[in-house]
Amino acid sequence: MAKKEYAFYPGCSSQKGASASNYLVSVESMCQSLDIKMTQIPDWNCCGASVSYAEAGELPRHVMNARNFALSEQNLPERDIVATCAACWLGARESKERLEHSSVLMTDTNTALKEAGLNLKVIPEVRHMVEVLIEDLGYEELASHVKKPLEGMKIAGYVGCQTNRPFGILGESFENPMYLDKLIETVGAEATKYDQKVTCCGGALAFSEPEKAQAQIKDIIESAYDSGAEMLVTPCPLCQANTEVYQGQINKKYGTKFNMPVLYYSQLMVLAYGGSAKDAGLNGQVIRARTLEEFASK
Amino acid sequence: MSDMNQQMTAKYKNNFLKEIEEQAEMGDWVKMCMQCGVCSGSCPTNFHPGWDHPPQEIFMLIRAGKRDEVLNSQSMWMCTSCYNCYVRCPRKIPITHIMHGIAEYAYRIGRAPKNQPTLHLSQTFWNNCTKNGRVNEVQLTQTLYFKDGIADGIKKAMAMQAAALGLVKAGRLNPMEALGGGHKCKDIKGIHAMLAKAKELEAKRKGRTA
Ligand code: SF4
Ligand code: SF4
Numbered sequence: 487m488a489k490k491e492y493a494f495y496p497g498c499s500s501q502k503g504a505s506a507s508n509y510l511v512s513v514e515s516m517c518q519s520l521d522i523k524m525t526q527i528p529d530w531n532c533c534g535a536s537v538s539y540a541e542a543g544e545l546p547r548h549v550m551n552a553r554n555f556a557l558s559e560q561n562l563p564e565r566d567i568v569a570t571c572a573a574c575w576l577g578a579r580e581s582k583e584r585l586e587h588s589s590v591l592m593t594d595t596n597t598a599l600k601e602a603g604l605n606l607k608v609i610p611e612v613r614h615m616v617e618v619l620i621e622d623l624g625y626e627e628l629a630s631h632v633k634k635p636l637e638g639m640k641i642a643g644y645v646g647c648q649t650n651r652p653f654g655i656l657g658e659s660f661e662n663p664m665y666l667d668k669l670i671e672t673v674g675a676e677a678t679k680y681d682q683k684v685t686c687c688g689g690a691l692a693f694s695e696p697e698k699a700q701a702q703i704k705d706i707i708e709s710a711y712d713s714g715a716e717m718l719v720t721p722c723p724l725c726q727a728n729t730e731v732y733q734g735q736i737n738k739k740y741g742t743k744f745n746m747p748v749l750y751y752s753q754l755m756v757l758a759y760g761g762s763a764k765d766a767g768l769n770g771q772v773i774r775a776r777t778l779e780e781f782a783s784k
Numbered sequence: 785m786s787d788m789n790q791q792m793t794a795k796y797k798n799n800f801l802k803e804i805e806e807q808a809e810m811g812d813w814v815k816m817c818m819q820c821g822v823c824s825g826s827c828p829t830n831f832h833p834g835w836d837h838p839p840q841e842i843f844m845l846i847r848a849g850k851r852d853e854v855l856n857s858q859s860m861w862m863c864t865s866c867y868n869c870y871v872r873c874p875r876k877i878p879i880t881h882i883m884h885g886i887a888e889y890a891y892r893i894g895r896a897p898k899n900q901p902t903l904h905l906s907q908t909f910w911n912n913c914t915k916n917g918r919v920n921e922v923q924l925t926q927t928l929y930f931k932d933g934i935a936d937g938i939k940k941a942m943a944m945q946a947a948a949l950g951l952v953k954a955g956r957l958n959p960m961e962a963l964g965g966g967h968k969c970k971d972i973k974g975i976h977a978m979l980a981k982a983k984e985l986e987a988k989r990k991g992r993t994a
């Protein structure tokens with residue numbers, strides 16, 4: 487297969503030393519195995535994330551995304567933008583849609599961009615990493631690289647919201663999207679069936695309304711355990727953090743005994759492709775994934 | 785701020801629906817609601833106590849002209865942006881954006897509830913990420929947990945400590961960011977100029993002169 491090239495938008499949380507740095511490590515290794523070339527958009531900025539809506543207002547939010555579009559067009563012309571963070575992807579896609587539908591917003595955006603010496607004509611396609619995997623490569627191609635299938639492992643695919651609603655992955659239903667289950671099966675593991683696959687974890691409200699968000703997270707983890715899963719896998723840094731780091735607090739509050747590792751799909755792929763624990767960023771887990779550590783060392 | 789509220793009350797007299805249509809993001813969709821209740825049944829904040837009005841009720845109150853009740857409501861601030869309502873609404877109303885839009889408008893004219901935690905998060909997040917162009921997670925976390933004064937901040941910080949320590953140990957929270965290092969964009973000046981312009985244009989378009 488010919489090398490595929492994209493403009494990479496890693497997002498704040500995937501930077502070195504940030505909360506999803508293990509995601510980035512595993513994505514880099516995965517892309518190497520799959521011959522995907524990701525070039526970072528030079529000097530990219532934060533998308534603002536959806537929770538900034540009150541302070542930011544409408545136009546400033548779109549302008550933040552527009553700056554990334556313009557930088558991408560200028561420096562990496564004709565490449566699709568690929569985001570690994572589900573929130574970045576959603577925010578950027580939303581801005582793209584709004585700007586393309588409103589000439590007023592587009593004109594104002596360009597007036598603002600001019601202050602940063604930029605101009606936006608064509609907005610590149612904005613895609614999530616899993617779209618690239620599924621649509622540009624396909625499950626078969628992804629499976630052909632598997633050297634060490636994750637046989638016997640039971641994993642619950644936690645899709646959550648942002649890769650699923652409102653845009654979703656092409657051909658998937660909002661109520662029961664299958665792509666994450668298929669990715670789990672592609673690497674040789676079993677995807678368990680549970681009813682909280684698309685339940686919201688509370689998102690950014692894990693910070694501002696911790697009790698409510700933790701009640702949601704409890705339902706998700708509980709249901710995953712009930713389905714026989716030993717791990718959760720997600721496509722989104724915020725889902726990952728929310729479902730992983732609050733398990734201790736939930737245990738205290740509800741008397742549960744949660745200790746479920748939460749991984750990214752890319753980490754599973756790296757391991758199935760024969761990568762080391764380090765390539766997969768397993769040292770970045772707060773709840774250690776011991777089964778996978780053992781698997782990687784074999 | 786309250787001047788802005790007076791200015792808007794004078795402008796729209798008693799036509800609250802029109803006020804929302806023109807001032808809140810996507811507000812012109814509110815009149816399309818047929819009160820079927822699908823959104824309320826889909827809303828995660830409705831599954832647990834603490835929510836006051838689900839979207840359907842907010843839209844009904846807007847049409848009934850209940851200005852204070854809507855603008856002071858906690859409801860919009862409970863929205864997690866899960867888009868459940870959005871994809872299920874039979875009228876295809878962009879509910880999520882309207883909820884955010886009403887919240888933003890209430891805040892803009894000084895009518896949002898006092899000490900609203902999600903409003904505080906929104907302010908903190910935006911100021912944090914626009915300062916250097918990228919999020920500084922350590923400063924973000926600190927500002928958030930110390931919001932209610934030192935004593936309460938310490939209590940919360942203690943509760944969160946285990947989580948934060950876990951992240952530090954796993955190499956996912958960089959304590960150096962607290963000292964002003966951390967990730968930055970090169971063209972911070974350009975970003976600030978561009979955002980100032982955007983803010984100015986938006987205020988002008990909505991007829992909100994400070
Ligand atoms: S969604 Fe999060 S990680 Fe992505 S750019 Fe926005 S703030 Fe940064
Ligand atoms: S499940 Fe939570 S973190 Fe994940 S996308 Fe939904 S709101 Fe965001």
Ligand code: SF4
Binds near residue numbers: 816820873875879
């Ligand atoms: S689902 Fe749509 S039409 Fe039904 S009550 Fe909610 S907003 Fe109105």
Ligand code: SF4
Binds near residue numbers: 823829
């Ligand atoms: S997007 Fe907001 S209003 Fe809609 S269902 Fe989710 S939390 Fe409720």
